[in-house]
Amino acid sequence: MKQTLAQIARHVGGEVRGNPELEITGAAPFDQAAETDITLAARPKFLKRIGETRAGAVIVPLDFQDSSRTVLAAANPAVAFAKAIALLFPAPGPKDDISSGAHVGKDVRMGLRVSIGPSAVIGDRVRIGDRVRIHPGVVIESDVIVGDDVEVYPNVTIRSRCRIGNRVVIHPGTVIGGDGFGFSPDGKHYHKIPHTGIVQIDDDVEIGALNAIDRATFGRTWIQRGVKTDNLVHVAHNVTVGEDTLLVAQVGIAGSAVIGRHAVLAGQAGITGHITIGDNAVVGPQAGVGRPVPDGEVVSGSPEMPHKLWLRVQRIIPGLPELKKKLSELEKRLKKVEENG
Structure with missing residues (x-):
């Protein structure tokens, strides 16, 4: 969608330095942008090369000074660029369009401009808000509540009684x-524990593809406002994930763990059950966390340890074979001294 640079600046909260009437039709990477594109130069290595890009306009930090280019200065250039892309490439809006190939159950209530694709199944007593887009093959079981401005991509399943907030995006699969993974052993067999709770997903959450978020045994598994998950994430029963937390690909969180606000769990991190990861904590990739992590702590490794200590350990590990060799030699020499003493 064509926009003037002034319109983009108003949308992203930035200031134009140069031609505000410049027409922008697209966004592109720094080295691939054309004359009608806007691009991003937030880091020094790109700012030093700003004269090399062919882009019509460049989003830069507020303190950047270069009168030779038309720029859009912003307090947070990366966020401004994201907003500019969304403005230039708007997603198609939902419309009242229920496919004849969809199944809609009894006593379903829908808001305005709801789109339901072919082969979707909507169970009984489901409540769907305004401007919701349900793609082909989605299954929403009975008594689910879906808020406004939600997009559910193909082949997602939302099991009975779960709650989905406003402006939620759920990616395919x-x-x-x-059901949570809960079984009681009697010494010979495992007996399934019924899971009677729900999953509650709050507003402004985005769930990646092929996630599995299990219902609670009792009560709720709770994904709080603003959480973003990557693909292939597993959240077990009764877990709480705090506001604006990031779960990167292949993270696994065991039952009843509590993840704080603004935390980051990097790829393949594993969190044991019934512990708390604090606010603003960072768990490094492939970390195995078996103990609580305090607010603001950065941990790495398996078992987890403070990140700075982990870096020291990693530097030592490659030298262990040589160290073992030297220790063996010292033991032999010490033994000879003792025998001759």
């Missing part, structure tokens, strides 16, 4: 509200 995800299962919300499957």
Whole structure:
């Protein structure tokens, strides 16, 4: 969608330095942008090369000074660029369009401009808000509540009684509200524990593809406002994930763990059950966390340890074979001294 640079600046909260009437039709990477594109130069290595890009306009930090280019200065250039892309490439809006190939159950209530694709199944007593887009093959079981401005991509399953907030995006293949992994042993067999709770997903959450977010044994598994998950994330029963937390690909969180606000769990991190990861904590990639992590702590490794200590350990590990060799030699020499003493 064509926009003037002034319109983009108003949308992203930045200031134009140069031609405000410049027409922008697209966004592109720094080295690939054309004359009608806007691009990003937030880091010094790109700012030093700003004269090399062919882009019509460049988003830069507020303190950047270069009168030779038309720029859009912003307090947070990366966020401004994201907003500019969304403005230039708007997603198609939902419309009242229920496919004849969809199944809609009894006593379903829908808001305005709801789109339901072919082969979607909507269970009984489901409540769907305004401007919701449900793609082909989605299954929403009975008594689910879906808020406004929600997009559910193909082949997602939302099991019975779960709650989905406003402006939520759920990517293909995800299962919300499957049974938790709970079994009681009697010495010979495992007996399934019924899971009678729900999953609650709050506003402004985005769930990646092929996630599994299990329903609670009792009560709720709770994904709080603003959480973003990557693909292939597993959240077990009764877990709480705090506001604006990031879960990167292949993270696994065991039952009843509590993840704080603004935390980051990097790829393949594993969190044991019934512990708390604090606010603003960072768990490094492939970390195995078996103990609580305090607010603001950065941990790495398996078992987890403070990140700075982990870096020291990693520097030592490659030298262990040589160290073992030297220790063996010292033991032999010490033994000879003792025998001759």
